[in-house]
Amino acid sequence: MLSVDDLHLAAGPRELVHGVSFTLTPGEAIGLVGESGSGKTLTCRAILGVPPPGVTVTGGTIALAGEDVSRYTRRQWDRVRGTRVAAVFQDPASYLNPSLTVGRQLDEVLRVKNGLSRRDARARAVELFASMGLHRPEHVHGQYPYELSGGMLQRVLIAIAVSGDPDLLVADEATTALDVTVQAEVLDLIAGLRERRRLSLLLVSHDLAVVAQLCDRVVVLRDGRVVESGPTRQVLDDPADPYTRALVADHREYGLDRLVTR
């Protein structure tokens, strides 16, 4: 599905990611973890074809369904994005136009990407909103971004992301800014979408517990290199690399897990 092989990223002369490799099979979920500066967000943005300004792929390949996309042009990306790979990020509000209703923004995507008529697009949009667990989807369709809570906006963004029926969903800190109960709901939603749509998932998070909720495998990054990867339970319960051990120990030092055994 997704195969990242020896990926190097650099900003000018400074190399930031030094040969990251991992593969994601159809329907699988991988968690990309590491502290800030580990290169997890850079890697994820390169996979989406939107590296930060000044950062370029200097080596290696990113294969989406067998095709190397790492040197794709903008136009080639337009074809792939939404239909093969889609993404949600930490701050949903900044990805929506504040002066258009959220429904209209999803309609637009459906009409351009899926070639639906105005009426069909609207019907499909309401359907999608409903399947995202948004109550009163018709009503939400006519609301502006400022009228919705952070959790609702993230659901709208997920609806837009999956509207093109992608094979891979990238979630970059998508639940970090949400309240715990809302985070739990959104994680449940993503878990449900994976099952129903056979979505592959690339989850980027600094919170190991979030990764533990959804992912089959974990890739641990440090300073632009993979230090460890493997099945989630193996990496989190019995980390082999000292850095991963430190991450897990840090995570366990405080938190509910100290008190409650579940």
Added chain:
Amino acid sequence: MTAALEADGVEVWLGRRATSRILDGVGLTAPAGQIVGLIGETGSGKTTLARAIAGLAPLHAGAVRVDGVPVSGLRGAELRRFRRTGRVQYVFQDPLRSLDPDLTVAESVAEGLAVRGDGRAADRRTAAVAALRLVGLDPALGDRLPGQISGGQRQRVTLARALAVGPRVLLLDEPVSALDAANRNHVLRVLDRLRRERELAIVLITHDLGSLAGVADRIVVLHHGRVVEEGPATQVLLAPEHPYTQRLIASVPSIDGPRPIYARSTT
């Protein structure tokens, strides 16, 4: 014995209408040397409560006392004089926005002392360095601008700024929710030490119950502007009574594996 911080019957209204209350008769007590966790989600009023205690939001009813002395009625020069004692300090949620981008870290940390007029610039600089050390930061960061340090460091700078003036009561709004585990632990350890060594009364506001385990002495749960549950931390975390608290706890993700699907059924 009077607690370092006592707030009772706090009401804050939205605008001037008593019908829309952000806080509706909330009480909060923080004795010296204790960490009180204030739990609440978006819209619960937790930030408003902290702002009201700090005097940044107007109280429509209720009182705030620091070491038994009422402070919520102070105005004008009297209020300024009280504030210059630095007894109540508030650490904002977003460290980037709460640091002036044009001031160096040391200037920001020393600001409270400069306002108060303590010592000469060199003395204040020394005090700022001490405060940076207290929160585990390299004093060499003092010459940097907020844009030149990491998010975790900025969070500790705002903590150092509050500590520099020697507070009795420290209010922290979501100090760890945006941090990765290593930075979170660091901040929590600093707070734990401050409570023991400096007898600070600390109010730790967070939406994440999990981060309070092992740190908080007491926990107060705020929901829609009211306290729904309150008690010793272990009791609230292990045997929550109110359904809302139960749901909060069930929503906290665990590193040990997927949480039973719980949140979905209760929304």
Added chain:
Amino acid sequence: MRALRLAVRLPSARVALAVLGVVVVLMAVGEWLAPYDPLHQDTTAILAGPSAEHWLGTDYVGRDVLSRLLAGSRLSVIAAAEAVGLGLLLGVLPGLASVYLGRVFEWLSLRVMDGLMALPFIIFAIAVAALLGNGLHQAMFAVGVLLAPTFYRVTRAAAGGLRQAQYVEAATLFGATRWRIVRTHVWQKVLPTVVVTTATAMAGALLVVSSLTFLGIGVQPPAPTWGGMLASDLGYLSQRPFGPLAPALLIIVTVAALNALADAITVDPATSTKEAHDAVRR
């Protein structure tokens, strides 16, 4: 502050500063550089073209154009600076005060500024000249008063956003006075905006001084100014078609330099590189 420092590194800002530097030098020592007395009439050479004696030719009464331009720089620039200075004083201080002194002052100052903004520029200047006498200082007083709302508005806009800034709240919690907050937190953020506005206002004021003197308001004829020269030269366009070129070019180049400088400060290279830097860090 950083915006100002960084802007100076841009080539366009450097060229603009160089041009303005020359204008300032002309203003300071132009009178002494002038080869002739700007008021001396050479009746043997009226409306003469450029020559070895008169590099830029002579005007309709035989005065040396180069000398008049050099001497005129001082009057024109000083007049514009006077107007802008008054505008700064009457605009920036009330602008800051309207944000930090409370509602009553805010309401009052807003109404006064709205009133001023409704007045048409040149007509107000003429009216003031009629009332206070036709002199350069009177005219510049009028222009300065009318520039005040611009400064008031931009200062208010820049400072108003900071009223709720968390670092301002943090300072309030330390017991800082409003004056201290303005000094340590607000002023640095407002300064670049004020500098930009000053540069554009200076450009505008130069044009207004030129138009007013062109209309014969402010400076009485024999005294040389750029606008006055432009006006008199235009009258003899058929005899000396290139005549207005020199004063017009001087006005255009100076105004363009001021605007270019303002642009350079607004286009802050720091923000774009900082964003890239932040993205890399994450």
